Amino acid sequence: MAWSKFPYPDDAYVYTATSLKKAWPRLHAGDAEPFPKDPAIVDAWIAFHAGEFEKAAKLGLAAGVDGYTVANKATAMYATYLEKSEKKKLALFQEVAERCEAQQREQPKNPNAYYWHAYALGRYAQGISIVKALSQGIGNKVKQSLDTTVKLAPKHADAHVGLGTYHAEVIDKVGAMIGGLTYGAKKDEGLKLYKAALKLNPDSAISRVEYANGLIMLEGKKKMDEAVKLYEEAAACEPMDATERLDVELAKAELED
Structure with a gap:
């Protein structure tokens, strides 16, 4: 069954190989x-940034393990x-996590083989409930993959956000004492990671949204x-591709709630 279409088609997000290369440092400040x-992989990224996610995934997979990150x-x-x-x-998050494990075996020094593993498992955990995921050991896998990402790519802003969210989610669900003793989750560390992510990628809407969510979980x-100020800043960000547009729309939805 075909994937749903990107709901905000905009020619502004359609790149050529040349224009993509020029915009690349800004577009990929988050994932390094x-x-x-x-x-062929450039074509996959062009599809990704335009919001053609299914096409991007297919082109990425057709290019082999080097295309796994875009897929x-x-x-x-x-x-x-x-x-x-x-x-x-x-099921899609499980598929990504499994593919990342294969990518890690082939490319053990590729930071995004670990980052997308952590991201997929983290979203899967949110879907089945954080407490249930922690009891299954998924939390430790998420943290381990994020730690590896940062070790391999110290300027990986999105991994800093992910680690901040790890600390916030654990403390929110099991409390500061159990979170700290059992899972190594610390409020101050979480807040520090969010701030570091924004320094690394100051134009990011999603970093602000996640930071705001984390603040509410950690500080109430x-x-x-x-938190509202962060949502407002995120909603005012200028999106440069389809995903950033979805991030901005998410921020607007948070403000409406």
Whole structure:
């Protein structure tokens, strides 16, 4: 069954190989992905940035293990934002996690083989419930993959966001004491990671949304004004591709709630 279409088609997100290369540092400030050498993978990224997630995933997979990152990102973004069926969404996250494990064996020094593994497992955990996921050992796998990402790519902003969210989710669900003793989750560390992510990628809407969510989980209503300010900043960000547009729309939805 075909994937749902990106709901905000906009020519502004359609890149050529030349214009994509020029915009690449800004577009990939979050995931620290290097510009690909293979033209087939460049085509996959062009499809991804335009919001053609299914096409991007297929082109990425057709290029072999070097194309797994674009395929994984396209699948993960589609599942996060556009897939309506919870069952299909969870299946897509499992598919990404499994593919990442294969990629890690082939490319053990590729940071995004670990980042998308953590991302997919983290979203899967949110889908089945964080407490249940922690009891299954998924939390430890998420943290391990994020730690490996940062070790391999210290400027990987999205991995810093992911680690911040790990600390926030664990403390929110099991409390500061159990979270700290059992899972190594610390409030101050979580907040520090969110701030570091914004320094690394100051134009990111999603970093602000996740930081705001984390603030509410870690600090409660006393930080609501600060969280709202972050949502407002995120909603005002200028999207440069389809995923960033979805991030901005998410921020707007948070403000409406």
